[in-house]
Amino acid sequence: MLGGCIKSTDTTTDTALREKFFSQNRGQLLKQLVSHRADIAERMLISLGELEKATNNFDQARRLGGGGHGTVYKGILSDLHVVAIKKSNIVVKREIDEFINEVAILSQINHRNIVKLHGCCLETEVPLLTYEFISNGTLNDHLHNEERGPLPWKDRLRIMGEIGKALAYLHSAISIPVIHRDIKPSNILLDDALTAKVSDFGASRYIPVDKTGTTTAVQGTIGYLDPMYYYTGRLTENSDVYSFGVLLVELLTRKKPSLYRSPEGDGLVMQFVTLHAEGNLTEILDPQVVEEGGSAVKEVATLAALCVKLKAEDRPTMRQVEMALEALQAPKEHVQGDLIEATNEMKYVAMDTSTIQRAKRSEATRCYSLEEEFLLSARHPR
Numbered sequence: 501m502l503g504g505c506i507k508s509t510d511t512t513t514d515t516a517l518r519e520k521f522f523s524q525n526r527g528q529l530l531k532q533l534v535s536h537r538a539d540i541a542e543r544m545l546i547s548l549g550e551l552e553k554a555t556n557n558f559d560q561a562r563r564l565g566g567g568g569h570g571t572v573y574k575g576i577l578s579d580l581h582v583v584a585i586k587k588s589n590i591v592v593k594r595e596i597d598e599f600i601n602e603v604a605i606l607s608q609i610n611h612r613n614i615v616k617l618h619g620c621c622l623e624t625e626v627p628l629l630t631y632e633f634i635s636n637g638t639l640n641d642h643l644h645n646e647e648r649g650p651l652p653w654k655d656r657l658r659i660m661g662e663i664g665k666a667l668a669y670l671h672s673a674i675s676i677p678v679i680h681r682d683i684k685p686s687n688i689l690l691d692d693a694l695t696a697k698v699s700d701f702g703a704s705r706y707i708p709v710d711k712t713g714t715t716t717a718v719q720g721t722i723g724y725l726d727p728m729y730y731y732t733g734r735l736t737e738n739s740d741v742y743s744f745g746v747l748l749v750e751l752l753t754r755k756k757p758s759l760y761r762s763p764e765g766d767g768l769v770m771q772f773v774t775l776h777a778e779g780n781l782t783e784i785l786d787p788q789v790v791e792e793g794g795s796a797v798k799e800v801a802t803l804a805a806l807c808v809k810l811k812a813e814d815r816p817t818m819r820q821v822e823m824a825l826e827a828l829q830a831p832k833e834h835v836q837g838d839l840i841e842a843t844n845e846m847k848y849v850a851m852d853t854s855t856i857q858r859a860k861r862s863e864a865t866r867c868y869s870l871e872e873e874f875l876l877s878a879r880h881p882r
Contacts, residue, residue, distance in 0.1 A: 518548060518623040525622040544607050546630055550578060551585055551730040558587070570702060574633060582633040583618055588626040588702065603629075606701060607669050609674065613666035615689060615699040640685035642694075643754055653792035655694050656751045661825040662696035663688060667744060668818040671737045676706045679735055683743035684724045685750060697714065705735060714877065723757030723768075728812050738812035745769075745807025752801060754786035769808050776805050796828050 529868045554575030555562045562570040570588040621628040639659065642651045663683075670678040680687075680701065687700040703719040704724055715733045718725070726742035729735055746757055749772045753760075762766040775781050780799055782790055789797055803824055808817050816824075 507576065522622045522623055524625075525627050537877060544603065544619045546619040546621045546628075548576075548621050548628075551575065551621055551628060551630065552775065553578070554583065555585060575630075576856060577618075579629075581618065584631045584633045586629045586631070586702070587624075588628075603627075606678075607677075609670075611669050613662045613696050613698060614669070615697045617701075631699065634691050634699070636690045636691035636692050638686045639688035639690060639696065642690060643685055643750065644756065650788050653797075654787055656789070657793075657796060657800070657825075659688070659690075659694065659696045660748060661822070661829055662752060663747070664818060664822040664825045666696070666698040667740055668822040670711055671740070671818050674775055677737065678704055678706050679737055680704050680740050680743075681735065682720050682724070683747060684721050685747065688747075691812055707735070707737075721750065721758075726812070727810060736812060737818065738815050741807050741815045741818055741821065744818070745804050745815070748804035748807065749802060752781075752786065752804065753784050754789075755784070758835055767823055772801075773805055773808065798880075799824070 552558065554577050555573045558573055562573045562575065564574050564584060566572055570586045573585045573587070575583050575585050603617070603620050607619075609617070614634040615634060618630040620630065628804065637645075637648075642648050663692075667680065667683070670680060678701075680698065681703040682700060683698075688700065688718065689697040689699050691697065705716060716735050718730055718733055720726075720729070720739075720743070724743040724746045726739040729739040746769060749769060750757060753768065755768055757768045760771070762771040764864065766774070772781070772784060775784055781797075785797065793800075803816075803821060806814075806816055
């Protein structure tokens with residue numbers, strides 16, 4: 501009898517705590533935000549009991565990994581969907597509203613190169629997010645883990661294009677643009693067919709269409725973080741373009757931006773831009789890229805150099821980047837026309853390297869000295 505009373509009391513307390521967290525996490529606001537789509541409201545809210553059952557009470561054996569934003573567990577929902585469940589490590593009450601808006605937006609996103617958000621649980625102190633499970637690791641694993649073997653150039657080029665499509669979609673194809681804010685290889689998942697899936701929206705923010713940006717606390721990963729965003733706090737779509745440009749450099753060189761230093765002490769981006777301007781990129785390119793990539797390497801290198809321009813206004817948009825990468829993968833008989841179309845839209849983006857090759861080394865060094873200062877002095881780990 502006594503044991504039963506204790507169990508009942510514990511259950512009551514547990515229920516009250518869950519209701520408190522649900523209210524604290526703006527559960528009703530979430531319902532309101534998605535009320536115009538009843539199907540979204542119904543599937544987006546997942547109970548804590550369902551997630552505990554799916555993960556065997558968040559058993560460490562189900563742990564997939566984790567980073568600054570949270571720990572990820574593998575689970576199987578009652579409808580037999582295999583999912584990845586992220587438990588956030590951060591409790592910032594003032595950002596709950598932004599979190600809810602992010603969930604409301606991402607719940608309506610449907611793109612083959614963006615990890616699908618199944619729903620969220622608001623019954624814990626920090627909301628839990630549930631995504632589709634992708635089985636083949638991250639782009640970082642495939643680039644830098646020798647046990648996986650080399651990643652062929654054709655796959656690298658296709659993956660670049662898929663990430664470009666996803667970011668262009670987030671920036672310009674949905675009602676409220678979303679800036680990912682943490683593009684890097686470990687946030688790109690690959691399925692069994694090596695199809696890219698952009699993941700980890702823990703740092704992402706939306707920007708209303710009537711604004712050109714928003715001022716935020718700086719978040720991101722050193723080595724991929726836009727220097728102008730770091731110094732000004734002004735977040736725009738161009739910040740993702742810079743991070744994507746660094747990712748292109750990493751795919752071309754197979755070197756990690758956070759670790760690489762040239763004999764002169766230059767970081768990866770600065771060294772890449774300098775060698776590109778001099779026409780000496782083979783000194784830094786991955787030998788496999790040189791062997792397999794052909795003329796496309798030069799064009800991707802030019803695109804990367806444009807994306808990492810220090811001035812945000814000098815960078816192409818992700819839509820322009822998407823078009824350029826599509827052109828490189830098109831059947832040969834269509835490539836010329838596609839390149840002309842992409843070049844006409846970008847204007848300053850030529851698919852040969854003549855313009856940037858004429859740049860003087862002193863100019864490249866001057867333009868990137870600020871970035872180097874940022875990379876060396878920044879103290880904002882993810």
